[in-house]
Amino acid sequence: MATTKTEFNSSYIIGISFISALGGYLFGFDFAVISGALPFLRTEFMLNAWWEGFLTGSLALGCIVGCLAAGKIADRYGRKPGLAIAAFVFAVSSIGMAFSGNLSIFVAMRFAAGIGVGMASMLSPMYIAEVSPAKVRGRNVAINQLTIVIGILVTNLVNYKLADFGSDAWRWMFGLGVVPSILFLVGVIWLPESPRWLMQKGKNEQAKKILNKIGSPEFVKNTVGDIEKSMADHTGKQSYAAVFAKGVRPAVLVGITLAVFQQLCGINVVFNYTSTIFESVGASLDRQLFETVAIGLVNLIFTIFAMWQVDKLGRRPLMLIGSIGLSVTYIILAYLLQSGAAAGIVSIFVLLSISMYASSLAPVTWVLISEIFPNHIRGLASSVAIVSLWGAYFILVFTFPILAEKLGTYGPFYLYAGICFLGFLFVLKKVKETKGKTLEELENTFVGH
Secondary structure (H helix, E strand, O other): OOOOOOOOOHHHHHHHHHHHHHHHHHHHHHHHHHHHHHHHHHHHHOOHHHHHHHHHHHHHHHHHHHHHHHHHHHOOOOOHHHHHHHHHHHEEEEEEOOHHHOHHHHHHHHHHHHHHHHHHHHHHHHHHHHOOOHHHHHHHHHHHHHHHHHHHHHHHHHHHHHHHHOOHHHHHHOOOOOHHHHHHHHHHHHHOOOOHHHHHHHOHHHHHHHHHEOOHHHHHHHHHHHHHHHHHOOOOEEEEEEHHOOOOOHHHHHHHHHHHHHHHHOOOHHHHHHHHHHHHOOOOHHHHHHHHHHHHHHHHHHHHHHHHHHHOOHHHHHHHHHHHHHHHHHHHHHHHHOOOOOOOHHHHHHHHHHHHHHHOHHHHHHHHHHHOOHHHHHHHHHHHHHHHHHHHHHHHHHHHHHHHHHHHOHHHHHHHHHHHHHHHHHHHHHHOOOOHHHOHHHHHHOOOO
């Protein structure tokens, strides 16, 4: 379906996309806060390598539960209630982590935070994709990644400032998560429901009212027609069996593989274990925390670059450049760590790897997951892909401290370089371009091919 610049209400779409994407900010917050807090938590809870990995990864285990719950809630009750529940859970868990009296309570609260993050990580990009016209959908879904990296940067800056508060600084780091949670909850109240979900439930008039706010009468007519056509043969009950049905299996397998690759590419080791990496080359605690700020800043700059290019250059070229670029950069980084290079030189290649990831795998994976599944299974299929993502994240962050203890901090990066090369080959062979196509047109691209 062709669109013109005057056919849709850009300011309204961007407004509701940013509100929905506040779920990404929560993701970024909880993702980054652990990096600044780990030096304090190691002392507070006397962590060994196993517990350090499990404490960090416990967020991912909660995310898996959150994704599974969100898929059901999104398809049964709508996208909006799921976003509200995510915000509430996150607010409660932030307070719980701040007041944790022992390791067991802290891990339980971080697991609970993961439930909220998992729900938001699935629902925010899916909601944005469903309210965005094809021409700007890639950029709008990438807004979710933008709020993630803003969350990471702001949290790293706050952690850097809080580090001088003494041994209880980590409690403030986690407790401040309640602020964006409440803002997100208030914002969700204002959001309209997804018109695609409303039409699935037979609420066509409500859907048309929302679509009229999004675009012109011609846009509404075309969109309604496309949705009705895509759902004509899929009026049955949602089920995981439908997600893995033969006709949609190719799209689901592509989504799962991309989600797993985004995590096992290894970059989140750099985000979560910045202090460990720079401690291994003799950096002070102040320098370690400063590096988290530099990482957050580079992450933001290159995410904005990806938002600019995702609907121009396309999804596939960005993924190919990022995956092969990461592979090469990791080999150099591993060699530098192995040879005991100066922290400043290590920092250059750490930041280069962040730039590669932020301009490719980070935002584009979320865009593709929000696009490639058919309307009738989008909620459940998205949850399956993102559960796979969080499972891979747990494996990555749980194993790194153990691998680093056995092989040296540099050792795992040779492994991640190999994974990135395999990811490059997968994208080259299996991923098709999606830019500029409606969600309904993409059903013919990824389903049954």
